Amino acid sequence: MASIFSKIIAGEIPSYKVAEDDKHYAFLDINPLAKGHTLVVPKHEVDYAFDLSEEEYAALHAFARRVAIAQKKAIPCLRVGVAILGFDVPHTHIHLVPLQSEGQMNFTNERAKFTLEEMADIAASIAKEFK
Numbered sequence: 001m002a003s004i005f006s007k008i009i010a011g012e013i014p015s016y017k018v019a020e021d022d023k024h025y026a027f028l029d030i031n032p033l034a035k036g037h038t039l040v041v042p043k044h045e046v047d048y049a050f051d052l053s054e055e056e057y058a059a060l061h062a063f064a065r066r067v068a069i070a071q072k073k074a075i076p077c078l079r080v081g082v083a084i085l086g087f088d089v090p091h092t093h094i095h096l097v098p099l100q101s102e103g104q105m106n107f108t109n110e111r112a113k114f115t116l117e118e119m120a121d122i123a124a125s126i127a128k129e130f131k
Helices: 004-009 054-074 116-129
Strands: 017-020 024-028 038-042 079-083 094-099
Touching: 004 024, 004 038, 017 054, 017 116, 024 054, 024 116, 038 054, 054 079, 054 094, 054 116
Parallel strands: none
Antiparallel strands: 017 024, 024 038, 038 094, 079 094
């Protein structure tokens, strides 16, 4: 059965797309820790990040780096935090979270709330900076 992320990539479930190439897809987390919290996934569904081939793993991180650079330009922040947890969805994904402090990168923190229009604007602002 396809993961929710595979359904998002296939367009079966809507998302706030930030960036895409032939092997990767980046979209806003709908339950964000901070403004601009983005998930970066390989289009090829693999549950555990370390089950990716070395080439896939390196390519995923290179793509995530480009997304993080775009985030930093679009969202005022001191750093972009990076995490791979993988417990909630059985599809490898990297969390990229624009941060003002280290404490914001706590997944037990209360989640930020944005309207649908704000989410669309945030995604568009990051997408505009993606190169």
